[in-house]
Amino acid sequence: MAxxxxxxxxxxxxxxxxxGFFKRTKQQNFVDILEYYAQRGLEALALETPVxxxxxxxxxxxxxxxxxxxxxxxxxxxxTAGNTSIPIVLLIEYGHATRNGGYxxxxxxxxxxxxxxxxxxxxxxxxxVTRK
Numbered sequence: 001m002a003x004x005x006x007x008x009x010x011x012x013x014x015x016x017x018x019x020g021f022f023k024r025t026k027q028q029n030f031v032d033i034l035e036y037y038a039q040r041g042l043e044a045l046a047l048e049t050p051v052x053x054x055x056x057x058x059x060x061x062x063x064x065x066x067x068x069x070x071x072x073x074x075x076x077x078x079x080t081a082g083n084t085s086i087p088i089v090l091l092i093e094y095g096h097a098t099r100n101g102g103y104x105x106x107x108x109x110x111x112x113x114x115x116x117x118x119x120x121x122x123x124x125x126x127x128x129v130t131r132k
Contacts, residue, residue, distance in 0.1 A: 031064060033124055034073050038062040041075060041117045048109040049089065055079050056088045073121075075114070 042060050049057035059079040065072040079088045095106035 030071055030125055030128070031066065033121065033128065034064050034071060037117055037121050037124075038064065038073055038075075040120075041073075041113065044113045044117070045075065045077075045110065048113060050092055050107060050109075056092070075110075 042062060045060045046057045049060070051057055056077065056079040059077050061076045061078065063074050063076065065074065077087060077089045080086055081088050081091060089110065091104070092107050093110050096104050098104060
């Protein structure tokens with residue numbers, strides 16, 4: 001039977017820079033950054049949402065949830081199809097069948113917007129965290 005392998009790392013010197021980095025990161029409040037980008041995201045989503053009546057485009061919202069060690073940004077849309085609870089944005093995003101046997105092709109507008117937004121958020125937060 002093979003002997004287990006272990007990795008040993010020896011460090012000399014001070015860890016004050018690393019400790020300072022983590023301490024600053026833990027103390028920072030990123031809610032203001034998320035609020036700013038959430039508003040930009042709402043504007044972009046509303047502009048890119050296909051418009052029939054305008055209800056779906058006007059139904060975007062967001063929530064920022066703070067938990068221990070985590071902050072989450074969720075985008076929401078309250079517009080539903082007819083008397084159902086089916087979100088219209090999902091029908092647009094993923095496509096759907098129609099009552100008369102037709103098909104509406106998907107229109108991927110949410111993912112490109114949220115990806116670009118998340119890239120901007122990550123870049124901004126990284127700059128904030130690494131700032132001395």
